[in-house]
Structure formats: C-alpha cells, structure tokens
Amino acid sequence: MLSFVRILPIALTVALFASQAEAGDFSGWGAIVVAGDDHAHSGAISPVFDNARRDLAAALAKLGVAPGNILQFSVQPGQFPAERVEQSDPGTVASRLWDLSNRTSAGCFLYFTSHGSPDGIVLGDQTFSPAKMKQIVANACDDRPTVVVVSACYSGVFVPALAAPNRLVLTAARPDRTSFGCGESDRYTFFDSCFLQSLQANRDFPDLAQAVRACVAAREKKEQVEYPSEPQLAVGQLAARDLPHWK
Numbered sequence: 001m002l003s004f005v006r007i008l009p010i011a012l013t014v015a016l017f018a019s020q021a022e023a024g025d026f027s028g029w030g031a032i033v034v035a036g037d038d039h040a041h042s043g044a045i046s047p048v049f050d051n052a053r054r055d056l057a058a059a060l061a062k063l064g065v066a067p068g069n070i071l072q073f074s075v076q077p078g079q080f081p082a083e084r085v086e087q088s089d090p091g092t093v094a095s096r097l098w099d100l101s102n103r104t105s106a107g108c109f110l111y112f113t114s115h116g117s118p119d120g121i122v123l124g125d126q127t128f129s130p131a132k133m134k135q136i137v138a139n140a141c142d143d144r145p146t147v148v149v150v151s152a153c154y155s156g157v158f159v160p161a162l163a164a165p166n167r168l169v170l171t172a173a174r175p176d177r178t179s180f181g182c183g184e185s186d187r188y189t190f191f192d193s194c195f196l197q198s199l200q201a202n203r204d205f206p207d208l209a210q211a212v213r214a215c216v217a218a219r220e221k222k223e224q225v226e227y228p229s230e231p232q233l234a235v236g237q238l239a240a241r242d243l244p245h246w247k
Contacts, residue, residue, distance in 0.1 A: 024064075024243075024244020024245055024246055025064065025106075025244070026060075026063055026064035026065045026106070026107075026244065026246070027064055027065070027066050027069075027106075028066075028069075028104055028105050028106030028107075029065050029066075029069060029104060029106045029107045029108070029109060030069050030071075030097075030100040030101055030103075030104035030106075030107075030108055030109070031057075031060050031065050031069060031070045031071070031108075031109040031110070031111075032070075032071045032072075032073065032093065032096070032097055032100065032109070032110050032111070033053045033056050033057050033060070033070065033071070033072050033073070033111045034053070034072075034073040034088055034093055034110075034111065034112045034113070034114070034123065035049035035050045035052065035053035035072075035073065035074045035075070035088060035113055035114065036049065036073075036075065036088055036112060036113065036114025036115070036121055036122045036123040036124065036128070036152075037049055037075060037114045037115050037122050037124075038050065038074070038075050038076050039115075040182055040183050040184040040186075041115070041182050041183065042183070042184060044184045045184075046182070046183070046184050046186070048181070048182050048183070048186050048187065048188060048189060048192075049113045049114055049182075049189075049192075050074050050076075050080070051187050051188055051192075052113050052151070052188050052189065052192035052195075052196070053072055053073070053074060053085075053113065054072070054080075054083060055188075055196055056111055056192075056195070056196060057070050057072050059196060059199050059200070060109065062200070063199070063246055064246065065109070069100065069103075069104055071086065071096050071097075071100055072084065072085045072086065073085065073086050073087065073088035073092065073093055073096075074086075074087075074088050075087075075088045075123075075124045087124070088123050088124055089123055089124045089125075089126060090123055090126055090128050090132060090136075093123065093128075093136070094136040094139075094140075097110070097136055097140045098136075098139060098140050100140070101140040101141060101142075101144075106144065106145070107141075107144050107145040107146060107147070107243070107244075108137070108140065108141035108144050108145075108146040108147070109146075109147045110137065110146075110147070110148045110149065111149045111151070112128075112149070112150050112151065112152070113151040113152070113189065113191075113192055114151075114152050115152060115153060115182065116150075116152025116153040116154045116155050116173075116179075117153065117154055118154050118157055118175065118176075119157075120132075120133075120157065120158075121133075121150060121152045121155065121158075122152070130157055130158045130160070130161035130162065131161060133148075133150075133158060133161065133162065134161040134162055137162060137167075143166050144166065145166055145238070145239060145242045145243050145244075146164075146166055146167045146168070146239070147167070147168045147170075147205050147239075147243065148162050148167060148168070148169045148170070149169075149170045149171070149195070150169075150170075150171045150172065151171075151172040151179070151189060151191045151192055151195070152171075152172055152173070152179065153172075153173055153177070153178040153179050153229075154173060154174075154175055154176065154177065154178070155171035155172050155173050155179070155232075156171050156173055156174040156175035156176075156177070156230075156232040157175045158171055159171060159175075159232050159234050162234075163234040163236065164236050165236040165237050165238040165239070166236055166238045166239055166242070167234070167236050167239050168205050168206065168209065168233075168234070168235050168236070168239045168240075168243060169232075169233070169234045170209045170212065170231065170232070170233050171231060171232045171233075172189070172191035172216070172229060172231055173191075173229040173230065173231060173232070174229065174230045174232060175232075177227060177228070177229050177230055178227070178229060179191050179229040179231075180220065180223070180225060180229060181193065190216055190219045190220065190223075190229075191212070191216055191229070191231065193215075193219075194211075194212045194215035194216050194219065195208075195212050197215070198211040198212050198215055202247075203245045203246065203247035204243060204244070204245035204246070204247075205239075205243045206235055206240060206243070207245075209233050209235075210233070212231065213231045213233065216228075216229060216231050217230075
C-alpha cells in the first residue's frame with residue numbers, strides 16, 4: 001500500500017509539487033546513468049541507449065553534479081575509451097553505486113535506459129528486477145533525497161517497489177504498456193528525448209517529470225501510437241519537500 005506517495009495522473013497541476021527547498025547545490029550528489037543494451041527493437045545494433053547515456057551525463061554536469069560523481073555504464077564500455085564508461089550489469093552497477101554513496105553526502109540520481117519486460121529492465125544479458133533495484137537503491141541511498149528514472153517498456157512495474165517518502169520515481173511506461181523510439185535510426189527513445197529536452201527548461205524534478213510526461217504524450221499522439229505508453233510518476237512527501245531546484 002503506497003500511502004506515503006502520490007501516484008499522479010498526467011492532468012494534475014505541477015503546482016501540487018511546489019518544493020520548499022532552497023535553490024540546490026548538486027555538487028554533493030551522486031549520479032549513475034545506465035545504458036542496458038546496444039540493440040534496437042529489431043535486434044540490430046543501435047547506439048540509441050548509449051546516446052542518451054552520454055548526453056544525460058553531460059546534462060547532469062551542467063546542472064552542477066560534479067563530473068567525478070557521475071558514473072556511466074554500457075554493455076560495450078570498450079567502445080567508449082574516452083568516456084570512463086563501466087560494464088553495465090547488475091553486480092557492477094550495485095557495487096559502484098555503493099562506492100559512490102560512500103564518497104558523496106547529498107542526494108542520489110539514477111537513470112536506466114534499455115529494453116524492458118514485465119519482469120524488469122535489461123542490463124546486458126540479465127534482467128534487473130524491481131526487487132533487486134529496490135535493494136540496491138535502499139542500500140546505497142538510504143534516506144537521502146533520491147530520483148530514480150527507468151526508461152524502458154513496462155517500466156511501471158518498478159513504481160510499487162521503489163516508491164518511498166524520500167524518492168521521486170519516474171518511468172517511461174505503464175506496467176502493461178510498451179514505450180517507443182528504440183529503432184535502428186533513432187537517436188533517442190521518445191522518453192529519453194523528452195527528458196533531455198525538458199531538463200534545462202524546468203526548475204525542479206517534479207516540474208521536469210510532468211513536462212516529460214506531457215512531451216511523451218504529445219510525441220505519441222503525433223506518431224499516432226495506438227496504445228500510449230503513459231509514463232508513471234510517484235512523488236514521496238519528503239521528496240516533494242526536499243528535492244532541490246536549479247532555477
């Protein structure tokens with residue numbers, strides 16, 4: 001029972017989430033950005049997830065997160081020797097997030113982009129389940145202000161496991177819906193594109209989350225998607241109060 005969070009329909013006004021926090025200093029935050037696959041939905045090789053991983057890491061640095069506190073993961077890290085990318089598998093991600101939490105003192109930001117199923121999100125040749133992600137987030141981030149974004153088909157399955165008073169959880173789709181835009185010629189998925197373009201245009205994470213949801217809905221309407229993905233959002237009461245803003 002999620003009595004401590006609000007699971008929000010897209011039509012609700014952003015004003016419900018006005019944060020009481022001061023303008024934030026993100027230099028003490030730790031962030032991980034994980035690209036969990038290197039294939040399009042067709043099975044062909046595609047950089048669509050690594051494109052988002054690389055560009056989101058750069059955007060977080062512009063937001064004020066110390067570059068040394070932004071860890072990136074890919075299934076083919078050797079292809080990116082200049083980018084300090086590590087292997088994208090559950091064990092490595094969990095271990096490195098734990099290390100990061102021990103040398104940072106503020107909030108946690110986690111972003112996963114990959115293919116997904118009702119069982120979880122693909123990380124390399126494994127499926128990373130909601131229960132496993134709940135465990136690593138709780139171990140590393142504990143009661144810190146935390147933002148978890150899961151960009152994958154069926155990623156709404158992560159909301160019940162991850163929702164907590166100190167967390168904002170945003171997913172690319174409902175538990176029973178696919179998300180879109182992971183073709184061979186796509187630069188980003190629809191959701192990742194909306195997240196990146198909305199990041200600097202908004203003032204805080206609740207505003208950003210609502211903007212991303214509206215952006216995805218508009219893109220899917222334009223593309224005449226038959227079954228919209230309907231990104232999911234859960235904002236804990238403490239997260240709504242304590243997450244910093246950047247404008």
